[in-house]
Amino acid sequence: MENKQKIVIAEVGRHLGESVTFGCWLTRRRSSGKIQFLQLRDGTGYIQGVLVKEEVPEQVWEEASRLTQESSLYITGVVREDPRSPSGFELSVTGVEVIQVTQDYPITPKEHGVDFLMDNRHLWLRAPRQRAILKIRAQIISAVQSFFDERGFTLVDPPILTPSSAEGTTELFHIKYFDEDAYLTQSGQLYMEAAAMALGKVYSFGPTFRAEKSKTRRHLIEFWMIEPEMAFVDHEENLRVQEQFVSHVVGEVLKNCRPELETLGRDIAALERVKPPFPRITYDQAIDMLKELGMELPWGEDFGAPHETALAEKFDRPMFITHYPTGIKAFYMKPDPNRPEVVLCADMIAPEGYGEIIGGSQRIDDPELMEQRFKEHDLSSEAYQWYMDLRRYGTVPHSGFGLGLERTVAWICGLDHVRETIPFPRMLYRLYP
Ligand code: 4AD
Numbered sequence: 001m002e003n004k005q006k007i008v009i010a011e012v013g014r015h016l017g018e019s020v021t022f023g024c025w026l027t028r029r030r031s032s033g034k035i036q037f038l039q040l041r042d043g044t045g046y047i048q049g050v051l052v053k054e055e056v057p058e059q060v061w062e063e064a065s066r067l068t069q070e071s072s073l074y075i076t077g078v079v080r081e082d083p084r085s086p087s088g089f090e091l092s093v094t095g096v097e098v099i100q101v102t103q104d105y106p107i108t109p110k111e112h113g114v115d116f117l118m119d120n121r122h123l124w125l126r127a128p129r130q131r132a133i134l135k136i137r138a139q140i141i142s143a144v145q146s147f148f149d150e151r152g153f154t155l156v157d158p159p160i161l162t163p164s165s166a167e168g169t170t171e172l173f174h175i176k177y178f179d180e181d182a183y184l185t186q187s188g189q190l191y192m193e194a195a196a197m198a199l200g201k202v203y204s205f206g207p208t209f210r211a212e213k214s215k216t217r218r219h220l221i222e223f224w225m226i227e228p229e230m231a232f233v234d235h236e237e238n239l240r241v242q243e244q245f246v247s248h249v250v251g252e253v254l255k256n257c258r259p260e261l262e263t264l265g266r267d268i269a270a271l272e273r274v275k276p277p278f279p280r281i282t283y284d285q286a287i288d289m290l291k292e293l294g295m296e297l298p299w300g301e302d303f304g305a306p307h308e309t310a311l312a313e314k315f316d317r318p319m320f321i322t323h324y325p326t327g328i329k330a331f332y333m334k335p336d337p338n339r340p341e342v343v344l345c346a347d348m349i350a351p352e353g354y355g356e357i358i359g360g361s362q363r364i365d366d367p368e369l370m371e372q373r374f375k376e377h378d379l380s381s382e383a384y385q386w387y388m389d390l391r392r393y394g395t396v397p398h399s400g401f402g403l404g405l406e407r408t409v410a411w412i413c414g415l416d417h418v419r420e421t422i423p424f425p426r427m428l429y430r431l432y433p
Contacts (some may be wrong), residue, residue: 004076010044012079012089019094021076025126026067028109036064038093040075046128049077049091056094063096069108070126072099114419121424122433132260133420136253137409141205143252144226144403147245148203153228156195156202158188164383166190167330171210184209187402190332190387192229193363196398197390203228215428217417218305218355220406222426229400235334235344235362238399239320242348242358243276245403246318250274253412266414270316270352279319283342286311286321302328309353318357322346331377332370333361346401354411360401367391 004021012020027046028039038049051064067073076095081088106120107127117124124130148155163180165172166187173184188204195202204227212219228241250271253261261268281289286307290297293310297303303311303321312319323342326335333343345361364370370391374381381388409421419425424433 006074008044009040009042009047009087012045012047012087012091015079016081016089017079019076019078020091021074021095023072023074023099026069026071026073028069029064029067031065036061038064038067038075040091041126041128043131045087047087047089047091048082048085049075049093051093060094060096063098064093066098066101067096068102068105070102070105070123072102073097074099118419118425118430119432125423128263130420132257132263133409133413133415134423135260136257136264136413137405137421139253139257140249140405140409140412143249144203144205144245146252147248148201148228151201153201153203154195154199156192156199156204157206158185158191158195158204158227160185160207164379167210169379171212173209173211186210187225188227189229189400189402190384192227192400193387193390193398196229196231196400197394197396200232201228201230213428216305217419218407218410220418220422220425220427223418223422224405226403226405227400229398231396231398233362233399234397235322235346235399238360238362238401239278239280239322239346240276242320242346242360242401243278243318246278246348246358246408247275249408250412261413264413264415266412267352271412273317275317278317278348279315280346281311281319281321282323283321283325284323289314300325300327305355308347308349308355312349312351312353312355315351318348318350320346320348329361331373331379332363334364335369344399350407350411352411352414355407356404357407357411358401358403360399362397362399365391365395365397367395 007020007022009022022042024040024042026038027041030037034053036051040047040049051061053061074097075093077091077093080090080092082090107123161182162185163182166189175182185208187208188206192202192204207222208225209222254271287297287299289311290307295307295310323336324345326341326343329343329345333345336342336344343361347356348358350357370388374384406418406421410418
């Protein structure tokens with residue numbers, strides 16, 4: 001097909017009535033003996049090719065007859081309008097050049113179990129549903145970047161290999177760094193704090209790792225996080241940025257990914273309600289609400305997924321839970337000056353049972369309190385000397401947050417489990433493929 005001008009399926013509408021050629025895979029072939037219907041995909045879209053036996057050369061008919069599921073080919077045909085087809089177009093096939101006839105494609109149209117599909121993740125990605133999820137994931141990433149780029153934030157890349165922990169020491173992946181001990185990053189936050197003192201408003205987007213022995217529908221071992229950090233920004237402003245940010249991301253997906261949301265059967269009206277302001281409740285109010293729901297918890301205990309889901313059900317859009325007890329939150333969070341037993345933090349909980357998507361806080365800016373926290377959390381202050389310098393040399397109030405990309409994709413796409421939100425998930429007991 002070298003001499004022919006190739007197009008992609010997404011562009012067929014621009015070639016109505018013309019003869020076009022494109023590379024594709026066959027997803028399904030049906031034949032009535034006199035007519036063959038070829039369901040074709042090329043990654044950009046889907047179209048049906050039709051061959052009428054009496055109208056095509058015998059060799060073309062024979063070539064098409066050899067095609068099996070996931071066979072690869074170049075196809076030539078004339079683009080016709082077809083209101084019955086989902087794309088609105090159909091291809092009257094005039095030429096077929098087989099690249100490979102595929103034998104025994106493992107993923108057949110019948111139902112398969114999750115383990116089987118996960119073992120074949122490299123092939124499962126070809127399914128329309130998986131394609132729709134990856135398209136939405138890419139749109140979310142692009143909306144994240146446009147939001148921050150348009151508001152004067154600078155993209156900064158924190159390191160992946162780190163000498164110390166950012167979010168507690170129990171979930172660290174330990175590796176050897178020549179003669180030293182090192183860890184895969186759990187969060188770029190501490191480095192982003194340094195970057196905010198240099199550039200004002202910054203954000204990072206990168207992979208993070210947690211050796212969590214949690215086998216839940218919300219946990220991955222390797223996940224991607226967006227971490228903005230802002231100098232001269234307090235807790236209140238931090239929440240306002242978050243609600244605008246998440247509303248922007250959902251708005252961009254609604255604007256640019258309608259067909260994909262429809263493929264997934266997503267409740268679009270639920271996404272359309274995602275607009276600021278987001279409801280806010282304090283940890284104390286959450287404890288009271290849970291008590292009313294018959295889910296009593298002693299003050300000072302952290303919420304689990306069932307608690308978050310029960311609280312989120314009360315609201316029609318994402319909500320914040322603020323002011324958690326100091327004892328259950330990270331060492332760097334700033335205590336509320338009016339009530340030091342709670343911190344100026346917030347978790348954003350997605351509606352419809354999708355759980356926490358953001359964790360954030362105002363950070364401690366006082367050097368003495370920071371030193372005290374290192375002692376309380378049993379962290380060697382030597383390892384954090386550079387982090388202490390940020391409080392020694394021109395300390396300022398500052399805040400930031402981390403949005404988990406995969407949980408956000410799960411929510412926006414309406415998926416039960418994070419395993420489908422990332423091309424090759426790393427989960428407890430899953431490192432292949
Ligand atoms: O609440 P976390 O642990 O916050 C931090 O790491 C802060 N240092 C962020 C910051 O302030 N810069 O994690 C933030 C988000 C969670 O809300 C969740 O969406 C996601 O990261 N997350 C996970 N996603 C998938 N699998 C896991 N194991 C996750 N752990 C956290």
